[in-house]
Amino acid sequence: MASTSGNNADFPLADDESVPNELDASSRRPKPAQPLPREEIEDQEEKARLIAQILELQNTLEDLSQRVDSVKEESIKLRSENQVLGQYIQNLMSSSTVFQPTLTKAHPTKHEMFGNFYW
Secondary structure, eight states, X not given: OOOSHHHHHHSOOTTOTTSOOHXXXXXXXXXXXXXXXXHHHHHHHHHHHHHHHHHHHHHHHHHHHHHHHHHHHHHHHHHHHHHHHHHHHHHHHHHOSTTSOOOOOXXXXXXXXXXXXXX
């Protein structure tokens, strides 16, 4: 049986500090900044435009929501005022003799129609 210790010498162990690890050395070096490809720049511009549009729409929605709330409040107030005015008018009509029902006959007589005229 062949010894495996010779094979282990070819492969550095993770905790072996005497052998430099090429992966660690390459990951420690910072990569130089490179400009983004044209597609990515356009994507970022599109994202920025969409974000600005979303924010504008959110503000518009908030304004409309506040407007709806104020119109609802105004509607409730006006409905209440209408009820008060309606009751006031009804009370005035019931207390006035002008609006009281009168008792009249279904068919007035000839005498009632023409008064006391004699022919």
